Amino acid sequence: MAEIRIRNTNERISNEGEVLSFLTKQNVLYEHWDASKLPAHLNDKFTLSDDDKGEILSTYDSEIRDLADRRGYKVWDIVALSEATPNLPEILKKFEQVHTHTEDEVRAITAGRGIFIIKGDDETGYFDVELSAGDVISVPEGQPHFFTLMDNKAIVAVRLFIEPAGWVADPFEDPAFVK
Ligand SMILES: [Fe+2]
DSSP, X not given: OOXXXXXXXXXXXXXXXXXXXXXXXXXXXXXXXXXXXXXXXXXXXXXXXXXXXXXXXXXXXXXXXXXXXXXXXXXXXXXXXXXXXXXXXXXXXXXXXXXXXXXXXXXXXXXXXXXXXXXXXXXXXXXXXXXXXXXXXXEOTTOOEEEEOOTTOEEEEEEEESSGGGGOOEEOOOTTXXX
16 A cells, blocks of 8 residues: 655555555556465565565456557566665665656555655655555656655666656756755
8 A cells, every 4th residue: 555745744544545646646547466476485475586576477368468458568576675786875876866757657565665856846845655566657658756665675667668768767957856
């Protein structure tokens, strides 16, 4: 279940219906997959073999194809990050800068946790979306955001792309953003 924190007011939204209506109003897609479908041996596994990745993709094959059919994604893969990832601090440093993309950024969390920081409308400002297994989110093209890990420092997610070049990050310098 995703939880929202609005940075300007520190207001938290954790009720599922309210999370969905808040994100919809901010043009952010939010859906849910059944996290319990994941085979138990992959629940807490963050260093994945190609076989593990294939198993995750086949577990969620119908959900992936449904999403791809509706929204035009052509390719997908698995990303896994944890403290075992070489150069994790450098990777996070690169991630933790506000940026935009020319296509939407969609992530389906299959294990662990992560957080998107997204620029909302003028009234709302930046807000955090804390994600856990089963959460599916898409940040629209052109909407400033960044992604990082949470305290557990571990996540596995399915990424879907319209074209692989679409996820190149364009830096978004924003004096309104305060860490
Ligand atoms: Fe991004």
